[in-house]
Amino acid sequence: MYRITIVAGARPNFMKIAPIIHEIERLEQNGVQIDYRLVHTGQHYDKNMSGSFFEQLEIPDPHINLECSGNSQAEQTAAIMIAFEKDLIEHPSNLVMVVGDVTSTMACAIVAKKMHTKVAHVEGGIRSGDINMPEEVNRIITDSITDYFFTTSKKANENLEQQGMGEEQLFLVGNTMIDTLLKQQPNFIKPPCWDSIGLKNQNYFVLTMHRPANVDAQEKLQELLKEIIVQTRELPIIFPAHPRTVKMLSKLHIEDERLHIVKPLSYLEFNYLVEHAKAVITDSGGITEEASVLNVPCITLRNNTERPETISLGTNILAGTQPENLKPLFDRLFEGNWKKGRKIPLWDGQTAERLLKALLEAEGVSEA
Template sequence: MLVTIIAGARPNFMKIAPIIHAIQKSKESGNNIDFRLIHTGQHYDKKMSGDFFEQLEIPEPHANLEAGGGSQAEQTAAIMIRFEKELQENPTDLVLVVGDVTSTMACAITAQKQHVKVAHIEAGIRSGDWTMPEEINRLVTDSITNYFFTTSDIANKNLKDSGVEDERIFFVGNTMIDTLLKQRPRFQKPAIWDELGLKEKEYFVMTLHRPANVDEEEKLKELMDEIIDNSNGLPLVFPVHPRTAKILSNLGVSHPRLHMVEPLGYLEFNYLVERAKAVVTDSGGITEETTVMGVPCMTLRDNTERPETMTLGTNKLLGTNPKAIKPAMEKLFADDWKTGSEIPLWDGKTAERIVEELLKLQN
């Protein structure tokens, strides 16, 4: 069985790394399974050098479709055209897509039109917010997927409610957590730790990237002011995209405690997260990692596709109203934040379960 694995953005590689390791291990044990790794090139990331793949202990992709740039429609078209050629030149038994980026949807559509079955890792997660491109990608991908690998009971229910039969749903856990647990002993102290004189549990980590937060300038300024004013004198470490940094600069947002730094590598970023007092973010993936590491997390969004990080984890959905920040901070500093509990099957063995199911499918 040859599995063609798709990755289009940096976080995708964190999700597929353990699957590659599990396939390699299964093949070494004599099972008929192998993989071909395709990078669509959706996101160009200068940090994705040989070192990046070395850190994750995976080979460089067999092919890079170099389909980055342009609008979402242009990107979707470029990925589909190039992936169609890839499938014609390198036939496969199954296309495996992860997450909810444009590449996930585009490659799923292309595979089905080439009569190749599709497996979706992280199937069934929903925010209910159709203004998010990722939600459209999830809905389209799951509408044409053959095999659904899920991270939670909530995702299972979403799929069943949409008419997916039980025998096509495989509740396996979260491959992002496989990577986190494997790499946790290898987290690396970034240079800024000493440069800023950071101390464990005495600083915040921030990430903001969603248009609803960073493109509405006055709202962004108000959010930043509220975070700075209510962070109890602690440093704020903000790995920031250059575009967001420019917006903040134009708005005159600056403070001696606000440290806007270059985006960090996976091992360095999670070193900071693990030791932070709390994380303020609008990212979905980070809420999963903070939950597993037991770090308080405040999410500046009106909805989340990962509700288990709130019901079982350390995440609290604050919404996008800046006035929600002060009471949340007061709760944090009163040591009144929820501790969270273990999430079923987020145990570092998800990829092994996925490969076991893939082997059964070929019998």
């Protein structure tokens, strides 16, 4: 029996692993000797990640939640490593699969390698070039000890080749997050704020901000929000905000009848809003991918991106973090001159199938 331990630590990780779990279960039903253990490190506490969250993604609850939330990054890394080592000793696997670039990804990859267990990194090889981002540190460390890389783009493969990884380790398979998006698109749910605010199709903006560079400095956040309010003209702005951001916003006393700060939404509700928005304003990498596939204009409040295909082929444009950069982009948007998204290679909903096929072949596991 070929056993895979799949690690997820934050909400976006589960969107990325859901299709992989579905494919493993399909292979099991077809007689392939394969099973999995889903480990939730508990890195991000999110009250929306209840049973209904897993039901929406059509995956079972994790086999274990290590409950390693909170504290500093160093304390959290240590807590995850200690708890995961114990779990991996009790439940040994042929391979540990980590996804994305959160602290759990790095911490569990280190534990696996020190226990002589192979590591596969889903979404390996992406780089922002900004070493000040915690995620960039996590990516570099994880990729330095990974055995198999399942990549989303040719650029990611190039990054790994430059790092000295062999061709036999690299598998360009596509984007599992898009597998989930395309599968769940028919199931998107209109959130309560749609009717309570009176939203109309392509007549509002979705705003998300969570990066410390944007939300931790009070003055910077205030300047950005004021400029966003001005540049969005008369349209509503829907801002699903996490508690940390809400706490900072409460100090700013920014009040505008068009700015609607709402609680974090479920996956199906949030993507309903994105799909029908005039545009998305964000500092999240994953949302730029989803917006591009949904062909919704996307303005990214960052100076760099680890997902360049969302710019070259998608609907995403980097605005930087200076408020004065926003006006030309919003002028372009309201003039109807925003670029249209093009198909991104292999972002077609079939990534998980290619990924498992490549992994089983590499590991010599028969699909017969």
